[in-house]
Amino acid sequence: MSQETKTFVVTRFDPDKDEVPKTQSYEIPVEGDWKILDALNYIKDEVDPTLSHRWSCRMAVCGSCGMNVNGEPKLTCKDPVSNYGDTVEVAPLSNFPVVRDLVVELEGFMEKFKAVKPWIVVAKERAVEEGTTRQSPDELADFKQFSMCINCMLCYAACPVVSNEPDFIGPAALALGHRYNQDTRDEGAPERNEIFRDEGGVFSCSFANECSEVCPKKVNPAGAIQQAKLRNVLDWAASFVVKRGGKES
Incomplete structure (x- = not known):
């Protein structure tokens, strides 16, 4: 050799x-x-x-x-x-x-990581006799890419927003939060979206795309964050729809 x-x-x-x-x-x-x-x-x-x-x-x-x-x-x-x-x-x-x-030191990252509730949130525990929650291949495909993160923190090192805005939750954590929002088994999107819309959330992202460029697992956190932005903008717009006679107009 x-x-x-x-x-x-x-x-x-x-x-x-x-x-x-x-x-x-x-x-x-x-x-x-x-x-x-x-x-x-x-x-x-x-x-x-x-x-x-x-x-x-x-x-x-x-x-x-x-x-x-x-x-x-x-x-x-x-x-x-x-x-x-x-x-x-x-x-x-x-x-x-x-x-x-x-x-x-990774403690700061871990706090941001936990803030997005990176686990399946349900209002009521499923009874054992009901069996597992089924999910189709297409439903899995909606979030599978975003679940491949290995927490290597390369995206945080590359992100220009992280370097200038210490409160920014950051690419990996936001992408993982979005992953659970996309999961059909999860009911925690309203809680996460409040965090996403807050200071340091998805709208702090300038879409430099550096995070996705350096990701060794091709998770594309930049793409996940843009999807989360769109979802929150649509939710915001929907909140202005006036309901009349029990119908939206």
């Missing part, structure tokens, strides 16, 4: 020692089939055990290993080293507080 040498310029930050982040360079041998995560693991295991970075499955499923590579948000377990030249810059995801080195 082919082997060459590359220099990785990695952002380092120790909150106990550093006031601001700095960079450290590592010149290492790389294999031809390596991903960026393989290089970071090599540095951690063979060169500098003090390096901190987050990863888990190495299969583009868990979403843990998102980082900025040469300034672009990437899922490092599927980003080939061969895509880059002799020098590769690796930094923590933008728009998140840094815990240490390449590890970012």
Whole structure:
């Protein structure tokens, strides 16, 4: 297997020692089939055990290993080293507080995530003897794409609104909320739409489409947000329809 040498310029930050982040360079041998995560693991295991970075499955499923590579948000377990030249810059995801080195704080994201009620809301629990709620393939297709999110946060790092508007709920959370609004088994759309219409909701989105461009699972959060905008505008317009004689006119 082919082997060459590359220099990785990695952002380092120790909150106990550093006031601001700095960079450290590592010149290492790389294999031809390596991903960026393989290089970071090599540095951690063979060169500098003090390096901190987050990863888990190495299969583009868990979403843990998102980082900025040469300034672009990437899922490092599927980003080939061969895509880059002799020098590769690796930094923590933008728009998140840094815990240490390449590890970012996710608490703020999780609060926004929970705010959109990303679960099926029902007014009354279904009796066991009634069986499961049936759903057709066409009904599933209405939201399946938006259910593929792995919470890698690449969309938050890429989003220009997140960087300028801290209260913006953000692409992944809004797309997931829309996913449940589209689910025929769910009854929570009125609650979610109140959140969507509030400050930091769907109308804060400027439709830059950067979130969909970087999404490794092709979830298209930008598209989900535009659909949610349309749904809320239509609901708003419908609220002005005057009812006469029990009929809308």
